[in-house]
Amino acid sequence: MGAGIAQVAAAAGHPVKLLDQRPDAAERAVAGVRAQFRKMADKGKLSAADADAASARLTAVSSLSDLADAGLVIEAIVENLDAKQTLYRDLEALVRDDCVLATNTSSISVTAIGAALKRPQRLAGLHFFNPAPLMALVEVVSGLATDPEVAQTLLLTAQAWGKKPVHAKSTPGFIVNRVARPYYAEALRVLGEGGADAATVDACCREAGGFRMGPFELMDMIGHDVNLAVTRSVWQAFFNDPRFLPSLIQQELVDAGFLGKKTGRGFYDYRADAPRPQPATEPAHPVSGDIVIHGDSPAALALAARLQAQGLVITTSAAQGELVAEVGGAHLFVTDGRTATRRAAETGVPNVVLMDLALDYRQTTRLAVSVADSCPAASAAQAMGVLQSAGIAVSRVGDLPGLVLMRTVAMLANEAADAVNQGVCDAASVDVAMRQGVNYPCGPLAWADAMGLPTVNRVLCNLGLTYGEDRYRVSPLIQHKVFSGKNFHG
Numbered sequence: 132m133g134a135g136i137a138q139v140a141a142a143a144g145h146p147v148k149l150l151d152q153r154p155d156a157a158e159r160a161v162a163g164v165r166a167q168f169r170k171m172a173d174k175g176k177l178s179a180a181d182a183d184a185a186s187a188r189l190t191a192v193s194s195l196s197d198l199a200d201a202g203l204v205i206e207a208i209v210e211n212l213d214a215k216q217t218l219y220r221d222l223e224a225l226v227r228d229d230c231v232l233a234t235n236t237s238s239i240s241v242t243a244i245g246a247a248l249k250r251p252q253r254l255a256g257l258h259f260f261n262p263a264p265l266m267a268l269v270e271v272v273s274g275l276a277t278d279p280e281v282a283q284t285l286l287l288t289a290q291a292w293g294k295k296p297v298h299a300k301s302t303p304g305f306i307v308n309r310v311a312r313p314y315y316a317e318a319l320r321v322l323g324e325g326g327a328d329a330a331t332v333d334a335c336c337r338e339a340g341g342f343r344m345g346p347f348e349l350m351d352m353i354g355h356d357v358n359l360a361v362t363r364s365v366w367q368a369f370f371n372d373p374r375f376l377p378s379l380i381q382q383e384l385v386d387a388g389f390l391g392k393k394t395g396r397g398f399y400d401y402r403a404d405a406p407r408p409q410p411a412t413e414p415a416h417p418v419s420g421d422i423v424i425h426g427d428s429p430a431a432l433a434l435a436a437r438l439q440a441q442g443l444v445i446t447t448s449a450a451q452g453e454l455v456a457e458v459g460g461a462h463l464f465v466t467d468g469r470t471a472t473r474r475a476a477e478t479g480v481p482n483v484v485l486m487d488l489a490l491d492y493r494q495t496t497r498l499a500v501s502v503a504d505s506c507p508a509a510s511a512a513q514a515m516g517v518l519q520s521a522g523i524a525v526s527r528v529g530d531l532p533g534l535v536l537m538r539t540v541a542m543l544a545n546e547a548a549d550a551v552n553q554g555v556c557d558a559a560s561v562d563v564a565m566r567q568g569v570n571y572p573c574g575p576l577a578w579a580d581a582m583g584l585p586t587v588n589r590v591l592c593n594l595g596l597t598y599g600e601d602r603y604r605v606s607p608l609i610q611h612k613v614f615s616g617k618n619f620h621g
Contacts, residue, residue: 132207132235132259132261132263133149133151133160133205133207133235134149134160134163134164135259135261135262135263135264136205136207136235136259136263137149137160137161137164137189138164138167138168138263138264139259139263139264139292139293139294140205140292141164141185141186141188141189142168142177142185142264142292143291143292143293144188145188146188146190147188147189147190148190148191148192148197148198148201149161149189149190149191149192150191150192150193150194150195150197150198157191157192157193158191160191161189161190161191164186164189165186165189167264168182168183168185168186169182169186195221195222195225196225198222198225198226199225199226199227200227201226201227201230202229202230202231203230203231203233203288204222204226204230204231204232204233205233205234205235205257206218206219206232206233206234206235207235210236210237210238210239211239212239212240212243212244215234215236215239215244216243216244216246216247217247219232219244219245219247219248219254220247220248223248223249223250228250230253231253231255231281231284231285232248232253232254232255233254233255233256233257233285234254234255234256234257235256235257235258235259236256236258237258237305237308237361238303238304238305238308238361238364238365238368240274240301240303240368241254241255241256241272241273241274241277241301242274242275242276242301243274244274245274245275245276245277251274251276251277252276252277252278252281253278253281254274254276254277254281255271255272255273255274255277255281255282255285256270256271256272256273256274256299256301256305257269257270257271257272257285257289258270258271258272258305260307260568260569266567266568267293267294267295267567268294268295268296268297268307268563268564268567268568269289269294269295269296269297270296270297270299270305270306270307270564270568271285271286271289271296271297271298271299272298272299272300272301272305273298273299273300273301274301275301277301282298286298295563295567297556297560297561297563297564298556298560299555299556299560299564300554300555300556302550302553302555303364303365303368303369304361304364304365304368305555306550306555306556306560306561306564306565306568307564307565307568307569308361308365309365309546309550309555310543310546310547310550310561310564310565310575311543311565311569312362312365312374312375312546313374313539313542313543313545313546314342314346314349314539314543315346315349315350315358315362315378315381316362316375316376316378316542317346317535317538317539317542318332318336318345318346318347318535318539319346319378319380319381320378321528321531321535321538322347322380323378323379323380324529324531325529326528326529326531326535327411327499327526327528327529327531327535328408328410328411329345329347329348329398329399329408330347330399330407330408330409330410330411331410331411331499331526331528331535332345332346332347332535333345333346333347333348333410334410334497334526335410335487335497335498335499335526335535335536336535336536336539338495338496338497338524339487339488339489339490339495339496339497339498339499339535339536340488340489340490340536340539340540340572341490341491341572341573342570342571342572343570343572346539347397347398347399348398348399350381350391350397350398351391351392351397351398351399351401352391352392353391354390354391354392354393355381355384355385355389355390355391355397356385356390358381359377359378359381359382359385362375362377362378362381363377372601373600373601373602374546374601374602374604376602384397384398410497410526411526411527411528412497412524412525412526413500413515413519413524413525413526413527415516415519416512416513416515416516416519417516418443418458418459418513418516418517418520419459419513420458420459420460420513421446421458422438422443422444422445422446422456422457422458422517423445423446423447423448423456423457423458424438424445424446424447424448424455424456425447425448425449425450425451425454425455425456425457426448426449426450426451426454426455427450428450428453428455428465429492430455430465430486430489430492431455431456432492433491433492433493434455434456434492434517434518434521435447436493437493437521437522437523438517438520438521441520441521441522443520453465453467455486456514456517458513458514458516458517459509459510459512459513459514460482460507460509460510460513461482461483461484461506461510461511461513461514462480462482462483462484463484463485463486463514463517464483464484464485464486465485465486465487465488465537466485466486466487466488466501466532466533466534466537466590467586467589467590467593468532468533468537468538468541468589468590468591468592468593468594468597469532469593469597470501470503470530470531470532470597471483471484471485471501471502471503471504471506471530472503472504472505472530473532473597474503475503475504475505475506476505481503481505481506482503482505482506482507482510482511483502483503483505483506484500484501484502484503484506484510484511484514484515485500485501485502485534486498486499486500486518486534487499487500487534487535487536487537488534488536488537488540488582489536490572490573490578495523496522496523496524497523497524497525497526498518498523498524498525498526499526499527499528499534499535499536500514500515500518500525500526500527500528500534501527501528501529501530501531501534502514502527502530503530504530515527532593532594532597532598533590533593533594537590538590538594540575540578540579540582541579541587541590541591541594542591542603543565543571543575543578544575544576544578544579544582544587544609545587545591545603545605545606545609546575546606547561547562547565547574547575547576547579548576548579548606548608548609548612548619549606549608551576551608551619552606552607552608558576558619558620559620561574561575561576562574562575562576562577562620576619576620577619577620579609579619580618580619580620580621584609584612584613584618584619585613587609588605588609588610588613591603591604591605591609592605
């Protein structure tokens, strides 16, 4: 990470010194960055003269005293509070009074790090995402004592380096590592309850949600030791809040040494001869009954258009509550956080089939579906056949509350809203952070606005009723927005 940050700074025109306590590590880092500049020049991304100039700005140094003239020092050492505090005490005695100190910590409190300094106001977080030269997001994190001018200086510096900085208050996980927890947690719960396997959950998140990677393949890539450590850190920092509770499933993987790609095994087997698991996909179900599309919800309009594009005859009807379609006696709804069986019992409609959320129902290639226990198999097949006739692969999952994507997005939005409610950042920043930092297809609060905040609220409430856990408590800010009739954006 340190070498990547040095590359960014040198490319932006700054003389950069690299220091590492490991013998020859700084020299190797300088050589590696210079090699990157040459590659960029070879590919035409940088002129040869600019590559040479950037390379010349890099210097390897051997002691802290070599940093005495620095205007900005960025620390990217081991994630250990004692180690960081020791380093900053030593730095403070060497650098000039106007030198800004920045920590690249991803999870340790900036306030706690700064407590070791005589002048903690000069310290802020400057959290890059890996790889630093490619990832646009930088979290600028203010500790309790951070001078606002220092934070602003770092924001402007990151902007000048071509990054997209967002400002956050020092809180466990800052923005990204906090808000992202539900992406993993809800997938792990679905798996733990036997609702769907890893490949199916991943496929639904990619194909219906537009995520670049599903949660299980992403955890495999990150490394389960790393991902679990971050989750445990955030959980403990929030005094064991159940919203961040670590997963026993992931702990088992760590205990077994199945850490993901780097060890060849995680949720998936990466050995050369291992087959890649495929998502559960329903066989084709022919549609024999009349198809009636109800109302003008995004799901209904998209389904009608896709069926008509395939040459199928449909009938449109006025809205009947949240009903999307009827076929073969089945009633097709978008999940609202209840199980299909519970919804059937509470509404008196036995033949309930639920479909999952999609980022864009007009484009999605897969949807998770669940079926009420009271729905005959023939009716369920007809409902799934309608989706298949619209060009949508169907993954039938267990009768889960909130299915796969709906519960995940609702919880992401909930955590994002809580971060805003607690003054960690504003709504625009959290959406930028999740798009730029972890490549989400949409900011969670913008997605919540598009879904309708009453829908998000209802899904979360129903999840809470099902599980009876504080984990699914609704953010006060979402409740406030619902009562006021306002969105997060506009």
